[in-house]
Amino acid sequence: MIAALLRFSLVQRVMILLVTLGISAAGFWSFKTLPIDAFPDISAPQVQVIIKANGMSPSEVEQRITFPIEMEMQGIPGQTVLRSTTKYALSVIVIDFEDDMDIYLARNLVTERLNQVWASLPADIEGGLAPITTPLGEIFMYRIISQNDGMGTGGNGGKDQDNVKHYSNQELRTLQDWVIRPHLRKVDGVADVNSLGGEVRTYEVVIKPKELVKHGISVDEVEHALMESNRNAGGDRINKNDEVLLVRTVGKLNGIKDIRDVAVRTRYGKPIHVHDVADVRVGSMTRYGAVTADGEGEAVTGLVLLRKGANSLKTVAGTKEALEELKSILPEGVVIESFYDRTDLITKAVWTVEKALGEAVILVLLVLIIMLGDIRSALTVALILPLTVLFTFIMMKLFNVSANLMSLGGLAIAIGIL
Incomplete structure (x- = not known):
């Protein structure tokens, strides 16, 4: 058998050469396009349903939200594990699927079941499916710094810091939520960007009980007036002089002044406004934690999550490019400083294995030279090793195995065995 194979190889030299080149x-090509990471992701396809129910106790969340969703999720094709966690104002349902289950099909199945049960859930809840990521998806973290607050190491281009506006954590969080986060989510490979720290800006209407009694107005009337006033309404069209004019009413509230001027009721031909019965001010949502940096106080940070199956190195590189683009958009005195970058870990891990691969090839070549006593024969045998490595990369690409510390380490061991 071996003799016949050798004769075939010697006779069909051109074909063997073409196959080798192929x-x-x-x-x-497979090595260049392989997903690269520090560690292998062995987690099964998983879909998380996260529901927020402000003000509900754990027992109420369990009875009214978690239990109905769990019952609806029973029997989804390919499902292996169904578990949940219920906390104050929060319900998390986790569904694990078989390893060969397509993650997008799994999410579609869960979405269908969730839509079926949604109408029976409390009306004031919010939430849905978590991003397509894994526990190893935290690849990049950064913080937003107002250079005039003493945090960070960057300069301000030689300008006096006293002339640069100081931005509060609330303003930095607003910048993170409405400018930075949407821009980073467009990067290929990013599943989501979580905002951490700071204060989420809100407008608060603080009722004055005495003024309500004085004017004979209830809290429900104030709430109803605010809800009804905070909307735009479309009208009809008016044809005039061969032109079409669109008619609409603009009532969307855009700031504190608009909220203060909302009319709650009219008495004796005189409107009673919100500012007559309440104080309107800028506030923040209730916080359940805080982020601190280097012992210098609270900070505003962002966490970039990798989409399942995406290339970590390319995604981090794209994230850095997006952050560079943001420099021209950010206000003066605001900088973004990274403090965790998965690229460093991946580069060191892959370099360690590549070094081991190179050393293994050299050692095997030396052993062959010593054992065979002929450099030409040793080189002929040693040529099989790189070809074996390249063929392994092809198989890794076909079976969607990432290049990581374990897979490349196993390849180094295999070279030694060969």
């Missing part, structure tokens, strides 16, 4: 080219 394997080499495909191997190089």
Whole structure:
């Protein structure tokens, strides 16, 4: 059998050479396009349903939200594990699927079941499916710094810091939520960007009980007036002089002044406004934690999550490019400083394995030279090793195995065995 194979190889030299070149080219392409990470992601396809129910106790969340959703999620095709966690104002339902389950199909199945049960859930809840990521998806973290607050290491281009506006954590969080986060979510490979720290800006209407009694107005009337006033309404069209004019009413509230001027009721031809019965001010949502940095106080940070199956190195590189683009958009005195970058870990891990691979090839070549006593024969045998590595990369690409510390380490061991 071996003799026949050798004769075939010697006779069909051109074909063998072409096959070798084809394997080499495909191997190089596979290596360049392989997902690269520090560690293998062995987690099963998983879909999380996260529901927020402000003000509800754990027992109420369990009875009215978690239990109905769990019952609806029973029997989804490919499901292996169904579990949940219920906390104050929060319900998290986790559904694990079989390893060969397509994650997008799994999410579609869960979404269908969730839509079926949604109408029976409390009306004031919010939430849905968590991003397509894994426990190893935290690849990049950064914080937003107002250079005039003493935090960070960057300069301000030689300008006097006294002339640069100081931004509060609430303003930085607003910048993170409405400018930075949407821009980073467009990067290929990013599943989501979580905002951490700071204060989420809100407008608060603080009722004055005595004024309500004085004017004979209830809290419900104030709430109803605010809800009804905070909307735009479309009208009809008016044809005039061969032109079409669109008619609409603009009532969307855009700030404190608009809220203060909302009319709650009219008495004796005189409107009673919100500012007559309440104080309107800028506030923040209730916080359940805080982020601190280097012992210098609270900070506003962002966490970039990797989409399942995406390339970590390319995603981090794209994130850095997006942050560079943001420099021209950010207000003067605001900088973004990264403090965790998965690229460093991946680069060191891959370099360690590549070094081991190189050393293994050299050692094997030396052993062959010593054992065979002929450099030409040793080189002929040693040529099989790179070809084997390239063929392995092709198989890794076909079976969607990432290049990581374990897979490349196993390849180094295999070279030694060969």
